[in-house]
Amino acid sequence: METQNYMTQNSTQWIEHLALEEINMDESQVISLNNHLNPSILLEESSIDFVDGLRDRFEFYVGKFNQYRGSNEGGSQIRTFKISGTVNDFMLFRNSLRLIVARKANDLITIGFLSSEGGLYSARLTGQHQPSSAPHEINAHLGPFNKISWKFMGDEIEIDAMVKHYLSEFIRKSAR
Secondary structure, three states, rough: OOHHHHHHHHHHHHHHHHHHHHHHOOOHEHOOOOOHOOOHHHHHHHHHHHHHHHHHHHHHHHHHHHHHHOOOOHOOOOOOEOOOOOOOOOEEEOOOOOEEEEEOOOEEEEEEEEEEOOOEEEOOOOOOOOOOOOOEEEEEEOOOHHOOOEEEEEEEEHHHHHHHHHHHHHHHHHEE
């Protein structure tokens, strides 16, 4: 249900933006005719929305995990933090392990673990026994009619599957 509400809100955001832009144009007497064709603006809006959607989903599932897990003894609770000095980067924290989601550019989002013992590394993928020493990169691709899709290693991603993968890896790696 929450995912559906997010998708409905996300799918009508563009029309709200157009209405507000027109109101501002009427008040300021400044016309902006080409913003909808500027890839940089489109990618920035999409990357902010994408990371906000990720954070919303992570917070939902972290809340459920913490609720099912119960007590906070021994650092069992997962905490979510926004990263200061950024638009909307965030991290999950438990038992000295961090899962960091960061917008590195308008078309690049990185997701990786930061451990006090092992430095920076990525989540393992199917068939991998050891993680790589670099975070995973999620890239935006601008298609026809300004359709932006987010891809990992060339394949379009499904956000819920991605959140499940990273959160499962985080929970297992941060357990004591």
